[in-house]
Amino acid sequence: MSAIDPRAELAARLGLAAVPEPRFASPADVRERLAAEDYLSDDAIASVAYLADRLAKPVLVEGPAGTGKTALAQAVAAAAGARLIRLQCYEGLDESKALYEWNYRKQLLRIQAGRPDGGATESWDRIEEDIFSREFLLTRPLLEAISAREPVVLLIDEVDRVEMETEALLLEILSEYQVSIPELGTVTAQQIPMVFLTSNNTRELSEALKRRCLYLYVGYPDVTRERDIILARVPGISEQLAQQIAEVVRSLRQLDLKKAPSVSETLDWARTLVLLGRSEIGADDTVATLHILLKYQSDIERAAKELRGRESGA
Amino acid sequence: MLDVLADFIGELRSTGIPVSTTEHLDAVRALGVIDLGVRRDLHDALAATLVKNGDHLPAFDTAFEVFFALRDEEVEPPSDAASPPPSPPGAGSESGEGRGSGAGGSSSLSAEEIAEMLYRALRDGDASGLRRGASAAVARYAGMEPGRPVGGTYYLYRTLRHLDLESLERRLVGEHESGEDALRARVARDEARARIERLKREVERVIRERLVDDRGAATLAKSVRRPLPEDIDVMHANREELAQLERALRPLSRKLATRLARRRRRRHRGPVDLRRTVRGSLSTGGVPLDLRFKPPRPAKPEIMVVADVSGSVASFARFTLHLVHAISTQFSKVRSFVFVDGLDEVTAFFEGVDDPLEAVTRINAEADVVAFDGHSDYGRALGDFYARFARDVTRRTTILILGDGRNNYHPSRADVIGALRARARAVYWLNPEPTSYWNSGDSIIAEYAPYCDRVVECRTLRQLEAFVGTLE
Numbered sequence: 001m002s003a004i005d006p007r008a009e010l011a012a013r014l015g016l017a018a019v020p021e022p023r024f025a026s027p028a029d030v031r032e033r034l035a036a037e038d039y040l041s042d043d044a045i046a047s048v049a050y051l052a053d054r055l056a057k058p059v060l061v062e063g064p065a066g067t068g069k070t071a072l073a074q075a076v077a078a079a080a081g082a083r084l085i086r087l088q089c090y091e092g093l094d095e096s097k098a099l100y101e102w103n104y105r106k107q108l109l110r111i112q113a114g115r116p117d118g119g120a121t122e123s124w125d126r127i128e129e130d131i132f133s134r135e136f137l138l139t140r141p142l143l144e145a146i147s148a149r150e151p152v153v154l155l156i157d158e159v160d161r162v163e164m165e166t167e168a169l170l171l172e173i174l175s176e177y178q179v180s181i182p183e184l185g186t187v188t189a190q191q192i193p194m195v196f197l198t199s200n201n202t203r204e205l206s207e208a209l210k211r212r213c214l215y216l217y218v219g220y221p222d223v224t225r226e227r228d229i230i231l232a233r234v235p236g237i238s239e240q241l242a243q244q245i246a247e248v249v250r251s252l253r254q255l256d257l258k259k260a261p262s263v264s265e266t267l268d269w270a271r272t273l274v275l276l277g278r279s280e281i282g283a284d285d286t287v288a289t290l291h292i293l294l295k296y297q298s299d300i301e302r303a304a305k306e307l308r309g310r311e312s313g314a
Numbered sequence: 315m316l317d318v319l320a321d322f323i324g325e326l327r328s329t330g331i332p333v334s335t336t337e338h339l340d341a342v343r344a345l346g347v348i349d350l351g352v353r354r355d356l357h358d359a360l361a362a363t364l365v366k367n368g369d370h371l372p373a374f375d376t377a378f379e380v381f382f383a384l385r386d387e388e389v390e391p392p393s394d395a396a397s398p399p400p401s402p403p404g405a406g407s408e409s410g411e412g413r414g415s416g417a418g419g420s421s422s423l424s425a426e427e428i429a430e431m432l433y434r435a436l437r438d439g440d441a442s443g444l445r446r447g448a449s450a451a452v453a454r455y456a457g458m459e460p461g462r463p464v465g466g467t468y469y470l471y472r473t474l475r476h477l478d479l480e481s482l483e484r485r486l487v488g489e490h491e492s493g494e495d496a497l498r499a500r501v502a503r504d505e506a507r508a509r510i511e512r513l514k515r516e517v518e519r520v521i522r523e524r525l526v527d528d529r530g531a532a533t534l535a536k537s538v539r540r541p542l543p544e545d546i547d548v549m550h551a552n553r554e555e556l557a558q559l560e561r562a563l564r565p566l567s568r569k570l571a572t573r574l575a576r577r578r579r580r581r582h583r584g585p586v587d588l589r590r591t592v593r594g595s596l597s598t599g600g601v602p603l604d605l606r607f608k609p610p611r612p613a614k615p616e617i618m619v620v621a622d623v624s625g626s627v628a629s630f631a632r633f634t635l636h637l638v639h640a641i642s643t644q645f646s647k648v649r650s651f652v653f654v655d656g657l658d659e660v661t662a663f664f665e666g667v668d669d670p671l672e673a674v675t676r677i678n679a680e681a682d683v684v685a686f687d688g689h690s691d692y693g694r695a696l697g698d699f700y701a702r703f704a705r706d707v708t709r710r711t712t713i714l715i716l717g718d719g720r721n722n723y724h725p726s727r728a729d730v731i732g733a734l735r736a737r738a739r740a741v742y743w744l745n746p747e748p749t750s751y752w753n754s755g756d757s758i759i760a761e762y763a764p765y766c767d768r769v770v771e772c773r774t775l776r777q778l779e780a781f782v783g784t785l786e
Contacts, residue, residue, distance in 0.1 A: 006343050027348075027355060047348075047358035054347040055340065062368055091576075104598045163576065201368070203569045210366035211336050217368040223505075247501045254504060283497035307497050
């Protein structure tokens with residue numbers, strides 16, 4: 001195996017004085033520290049977060065909605081003691097919202113302020129130099145993450161919502177950790193930020209983007225992990241009830257529904273049952289509260305039929 | 315290790331997973347920072363660096379299991395795998411079976427013992443017990459013959475048949491069941507199924523390991539390679555593959571709809587909206603830096619699908635109908651017709667149904683498509699279509715004809731398509747057969763081709779998606 005340390009390599013390229021300390025010692029360490037933030041990871045999640053740090057590469061997190069993709073970035077930021085900078089993507093997002101924007105109003109003011117009360121008009125060159133300086137630059141999340149001096153975690157949320165062309169904006173940051181501003185030059189990172197991109201998979205992301213990222217697929221958790229998540233997130237719930245909830249949700253996910261219940265919906269359901277003072281659940285309770293788990297009427301009807309009727313089975 | 319990695323990546327590429335050189339380098343780097351002794355970490359590191367699509371993960375896992383098979387530490391009973399005498403080359407599987415169970419049986423455990431062991435392991439969720447049990451079961455029942463170029467499906471089948479999974483499942487359910495509550499029973503059953511599923515995977519894994527020992531990773535990988543869902547040949551898919559296709563279709567149609575919607579919105583930008591532009595310019599001192607546009611008024615196409623649903627191409631027709639209706643919001647109107655030798659409009663089946671799949675299932679049962687002898691007759695069906703629906707075909711209508719063009723030697727009446735095309739915006743023919751089979755036997759696709767705007771080979775979801783993406 002080659003002896004290159006990707007972090008050292010990147011630090012040298014960015015011209016950092018020292019190679020930043022790795023944030024995590026091992027996948028197990030990631031797991032423990034995320035658990036301390038009430039985020040229950042599994043092997044794959046912990047490994048990828050560890051690799052992202054060690055290889056200094058962004059992570060593309062994909063999976064169904066509500067499985068904790070965004071929460072992962074938040075938990076990693078909290079565990080690493082870093083500031084979370086979030087860029088919410090949407091259709092029509094452009095560089096003035098994502099990277100930086102010149103403060104036109106301020107620039108106009110500056111030009112007009114230089115002109116009045118006769119006197120010697122300033123030379124245009126000076127004005128130009130002045131109005132294209134950092135002072136007139138509005139930093140947007142991406143530039144902010146790059147120019148931050150303290151450790152940051154950058155979360156680019158729902159990246160699949162931007163157009164194919166806009167993705168290209170991200171590429172320079174993702175691979176070089178720098179932003180080029182034509183009037184000002186190149187801003188390179190002052191530290192190595194951890195970057196998470198999330199996607200709900202509504203469209204295929206470009207090859208160029210995928211190539212620059214590590215890939216993590218976060219699916220629905222298995223029963224044991226879901227139970228632990230419920231126990232960690234819902235105060236005052238008994239282990240037995242959590243187990244039952246996780247099992248019922250698994251059964252629901254196996255039905256052919258339009259929208260399977262997500263982890264966050266499971267948690268809502270668990271909270272409701274605790275509020276209702278239930279210590280265990282039966283078919284009637286479940287059917288009565290199905291609307292918390294399922295969001296389509298047809299799904300609710302179908303699940304109700306499946307759960308209470310049909311003693312068939314074995 | 316690096317050589318194994320290179321071979322492994324070669325295997326992934328032959329499966330159809332695109333792995334670039336950059337990703338290969340990333341994988342090498344990742345190997346440098348993980349503990350290579352932990353198989354799980356190795357798996358996650360390679361998955362994260364090499365696979366960039368959730369749908370490809372199952373294929374990756376299969377290849378990984380073959381290339382980085384777990385070498386069992388203690389679980390191997392002393393006599394198996396290596397010891398059975400090599401079979402005579404011509405030995406059929408039947409004769410192999412009897413001898414196979416004898417060969418493994420020498421390693422002490424009786425059928426009851428194995429069953430009991432598996433039951434305990436499953437009940438207690440004991441992973442190593444499950445491994446031991448699976449191993450013993452394979453030794454006893456699979457009757458593996460060294461040197462045979464197989465992927466192990468048959469061994470799996472043979473082992474599982476002897477294990478009597480149904481009664482195992484019943485025992486597991488019985489353990490949990492409290493009886494009265496339907497929900498409880500259902501949950502218990504699902505739990506039992508999940509455990510049985512775990513057992514199946516374990517048995518499969520044991521079989522693969524032994525096959526790897528026998529024939530080496532690279533050769534075995536070739537036999538167990540499975541196509542990615544989007545590359546499955548729709549016409550020849552088996553039941554499991556069809557289920558995979560169903561699952562792949564939903565996200566695919568969603569993606570496709572997003573893409574079509576976006577393209578339409580972007581393509582036709584409306585005229586400049588003066589009022590909003592001026593309003594926007596106020597914040598920049600009256601200089602209109604950003605132009606604002608009026609929203610576009612999209613002209614959506616109208617689609618008519620005419621599908622052959624006779625036995626040979628039925629599944630292809632189902633998928634296409636499903637897909638087209640799933641994205642029907644992207645068209646101003648979708649009408650569907652199915653035929654064998656008679657034709658029936660089935661648009662109503664899709665109305666007010668949430669899930670196109672339901673409608674597709676109903677079509678198979680209820681549509682009135684057999685007028686004569688139940689063999690495809692394109693000429694007759696098309697003539698029928700022309701007579702009854704041609705007046706609804708306008709310059710905004712795109713007609714999709716789905717079928718293999720195998721006309722059972724009936725007259726083609728290709729001129730009907732010519733007449734349709736004169737009225738329609740475009741006529742496309744989607745053929746689920748590989749191009750090389752066209753015009754062989756009773757396929758008369760060449761007679762229709764001159765009248766169509768395009769005849770497209772459409773064997774896989776990938777091709778179907780690519781085609782539908784071009785509709786406008």
